[in-house]
Amino acid sequence: MRAVVVVGSRGLPGTHDFDELLAAAKPTCEPARTLAEDICYWGYTSGSTGTPKAAVHSHAHFLAAADLVGVGVFGLEADDLVFSASKMFFAxxxxxxxxxxxxxxxxxxxxxxxxxxxxxxxxxxGERPTVFFTVPTLYARMLAIDDAERRWDLSSLRYCVSSGEALPPSIFDAWAERFGLELVEVVGSTEALHDFIANTPGAGRRGAAGRLVPGFEARLLDDAGAPVGDGVVGHLLIKGPTTSPYYWNRLERTRATMHGPWLSTGDMFARDAEGVFTFAGRADDMLKVAGTWVSPAEIEAALVEHPGVLEAGVVGVPDGDGLTRPHAVVVLKEGWIASPDLAATLTEFVRRRAGGHRAPATLVFADELPKTVTGKVQRFRLRPT
Structure with a gap:
């Protein structure tokens, strides 16, 4: 590290002020002599599972992601105007x-x-973008605004992209019904720089994460490291031209996550015979209830199908006998009032739609879910203290 540049405020001693450097800069500069594999970016993870880590990436990774995802998946062209609610400090x-x-x-x-x-x-x-990117939480909050489809003109959009969390099917359906627009769900990570599994515009599948982005390979493994069959949930490892080789100054986390060319994502997925992946949850969030693996994402998706639920988060907590049971935290839409009767109604709603072993054993209400600045739910903060 040769220099630290501070933008927007006075920095600490030993740092450089961006505005001062810009004022003193020449109008044109010779490009730096770099190689494709030179490290150019330290991307900090969102902190959804704990302390953020800096995944390093090279110049080559950016070009590969732009070509494989920006062009290959999204089909972006010179006349596209992109609007991303997710800021640029998020990979x-x-x-x-x-x-x-x-x-x-x-x-x-x-x-x-x-x-x-x-x-x-x-x-x-106002700006008339052609593609809109954000996280499921914001789509849910946009859908909660009455008459939005009549108050604002969204006709400039070709499609919309969702990432950061699993997209509940109810949001996918409601967005298409109200705005006539497709929600294209994609999956990526800071460690992979951008997406490695994606639906494609015009071919999105409701409730599915999509197929492998061309150029990537995937393995789904059981707890013993053996491959799992079609339709079986397993730990997802990926290999591709954009994966980070290591975390900056985090040797033990690097050893646990980067296995040669393979990246352990920490996510659990199932893959069908057509190569379509479905997200089950983070490995450390999966619940084993009555001997059966249960995905928090399935319970959350069932809860948000209720007309009074804006969003929900689910974690496993031990009951009095030490057995793991689903615990749900629910944010209600405006006009709905939290009560024990409503909690019981929601629990029964999940039981009927998703099965008894997925029904929350406990359900509480909150004004909002704890999230990272990138919009991911911090599930470790949902557990009762």
Whole structure:
């Protein structure tokens, strides 16, 4: 590390002020002499499972992600205008707003403030982007606004992209019904720089994460490290041209996550005979209830199908006998009032839709779910203290 540059405020002693450096810079500069494999980016993970880690990436990774995902999956072209509610300090947002459109000569809409539901609609209607990127939470909050489809014109959009968390089928359906737009679900990570599993515009599958992005390989393994068959949930490992070789100054985490060219994602997926992947949950979030593996994402998806639920988070907690049971934290839509009767109604709602072993043993209400700045739910903070 040769220098630290601070943007937007006075830095600590020994750092450099960005505005001062910019004022003193020459109008044109010779490009730095770099190689494709030179490290150029330290991308910090979101912290959804604990302390963020810096995954390092090279120049080559950016070009590969732009070509395989920006062009290969999203089909971005020079006349596209991208709007990403996910900011550029998030690896997902960095690709969406910066190097994906730059690779094809496109443009992006940059908004400095945090984007809430109404502001998202205002930007889309005012700036007329062709592609919109954000997380499922924001789509849910946009859907909660009455008459949004009549108040704002979204006709400039070709499609919308969802990432960061599993997209509940109810949101996929409601978005298409109200706005006539497809929600394209994709899966990626900071360690992979961007996406490695994706649906494609025009061919999205409800409730599914999609297929492998061409250029990537995947393994699904059981707890013993043996491959699992079609339809069986396993630990996902990926290999591809954008995966980080190591975490900065985190040797033990590197050894646990990066296995030669293979990256252990920490996610659990199932894959069908057609190569379509379905997300089950984070490995450390999966619940074993009455001897059966249960995905928190399945319970959350069932809960948000109820008309009064805005969003939900589920974790496993031990009951009085030490057995793991689902614990749900629910955020209600405006106009709904939390009560023991409603908690019982929601529990029965899940039981009828998803099966008795998926019904929450305990259910509480909250004003909001704890999230990272990138919009991922911090499930470890949902557990009762």
């Amino acid at each position: 997902f947002g960095l690709g969406n707003s910066l190097y994906f459109p730059a690779r094809v000569g496109g443009a992006s809409v940059l908004v400095p403030e945090r984007i809430d539901a109404e502001r998202a609609f205002e930007v889309i209607a």
